[in-house]
Amino acid sequence: MARSSTRPTSRDVAQAAGVSQAAVSLVLGDKWRGRVSETTAERVREAARELGYRPNLAARNLRLGRTRTVLLVVPALTTEFFAGVYTGAARVAARHGFGVVLYPSPEGIGPARDPFASAQAALDGVIASSMAADALTAIRGDQLPLVMLDSDPEGSLGAATVNLDIADGVRQVTEHLLGLGHRHILHLAADVPSWTFEMRARELAARLAAVPGTQIRTAPAPISIEGALAATEAALTATGPRPTAIVCDDDKLAAGAYKALRRLGLRVPDDVSVTGLDDLALATALDPELTTVRLDAELFGERGMEALLAVLEGREPEAGDIPVELVVRGSTAPPRTP
Amino acid sequence: MARSSTRPTSRDVAQAAGVSQAAVSLVLGDKWRGRVSETTAERVREAARELGYRPNLAARNLRLGRTRTVLLVVPALTTEFFAGVYTGAARVAARHGFGVVLYPSPEGIGPARDPFASAQAALDGVIASSMAADALTAIRGDQLPLVMLDSDPEGSLGAATVNLDIADGVRQVTEHLLGLGHRHILHLAADVPSWTFEMRARELAARLAAVPGTQIRTAPAPISIEGALAATEAALTATGPRPTAIVCDDDKLAAGAYKALRRLGLRVPDDVSVTGLDDLALATALDPELTTVRLDAELFGERGMEALLAVLEGREPEAGDIPVELVVRGSTAPPRTP
DNA sequence: CGGGGGACGTTATACGTAACACTTGGAGGC
């Protein structure tokens, strides 16, 4: 029996099986075909089982110079959306023998300057959702292979990007509302400095500008129910004609809009139509159920991981945005004719 | 200039600064007081900065025999609740120079037998939320220091435990409803084999049994809005007197109950009162806002991490459950007198 | 009967870091 206080090593297994450490490595690494006899291999496996042997990952990582671990940087964990992204990424990763480590962006967790101070794990690459440019350059400084999710393809410092076709989602929402007859729209905009939100505002404005007689107003709000409530209430009690529809950057914002409308005595969709974006569980918990743009978070995660694997293997990542789909529910209707 | 293709090592830094590798290690490890002169130390730091040196974590982990990385096993990432637990754990961890890696339980991600197959990172310890017993024994088999969240203190194989005082939450809910005059209660129970849910059912039954004239019925449902909707609808259309209050194991279940009641033409709280448990953002998105038990997820995570640090340092973890608090909102009212 | 080549291993080495044990050149004490 070896030292019982410490974890058994491959050398301990070797001694127990009466072979060399190299043989243990070969057998357990599944590289023994034609190099070790079946009986010896079985003896090694038996010894490993007996001792409860687990390879030391730090040693393996050092030896191989790679870790088969990847970091997923997300802006926060507070929505199901990034849970879905993680699930998809982890599924693809597992198929390729990779693990995924999460790093929620440094809001209240240590210094923002160094995204890796808190993620001690040694890494092969990084998948990062839209984040501020300075954090991005910090990551690039680490020379790690990088895939950006939902980021400006032009300005991402040459990193590979995987994007949802949110511009198309905005198009679908706009056409849906215009088709119903809406002409006066309030954009409840996420007050977060990020390419994706700026792009949504631009796209929405451009779509509406193409139709004469339309008006748009923008109300920025932090992404929380309370924040959206306040912003919506302020925007609707302001002077001028009342919007007949509210386009929200996010389902959570839509939930806040619902509350504001209720507080003002307005009904959805009779007085005001509301649309969201994400299609979280929240969307169907609301009454009436929310018309929103469904984003396939898991597919997003899968495509992100596949892109990173491609970069790691020196291949070209698959191009093309991920399609999104408008889900029409009960929160949109034609505007009441005045 | 060293080999530019590969990452610089401490030896490269040493060469650039004209010192030995050992000196670099001392300076960068902040152990140089009285061993290296201030001028040399500065020269080393300068060289490290120049080359963009980052220590190889795999090598450090191997050398030190520890990783300062901890695994947090959560049942799923689909709720804000575990996002909060993570945030709290990561905050405490960062204060002690630790990192936290997340491992969502193996639902659709690789083989359930080996929770670590997907988490390649080398680990110092594990924090695990309530999970099936076989997964637990698998973890124990790895000999890693373990803290269990919200698990049976008796049956957790000697691991340290940190618990929310959910029994007290159930007490508060029960007393609130009994005080309002409710006597016939439906328990919308999470259909998940877990100590914490079994405990809630037991506690609820015991509390009600102490009051003569009360009735309780149980409807098990998967933790999803759709599942809760179906279960509630089935339970309410069954024969017998209709419950006047629904106690849900979870806010998400409550959202499903709301939908079922709406579909049946019943109003909250006039016809039926509803309570939840968690106090997610969802609770205030509902109309009327949900009376629920607030769990302090971040504090839960902090206490979990502190307990693990205590175990790692050979100390005794702090004892005592984390208090929870009933938040009364608009979803509970006295039953209508028939 | 010589030797070519499988089958079955072993020996040796490197990955990058941290820490222990050791050296060197003076300064100071008596």
Place this chain on the structure above:
DNA sequence: GCCTCCAAGTGTTACGTATAACGTCCCCCG
């Protein structure tokens, strides 16, 4: 003048693994 001591480092080793390179046997073929 010799011993001691300290500052300021250096040389060396070990952590546990994976793999390239190197031995043996022994069988079989020409």
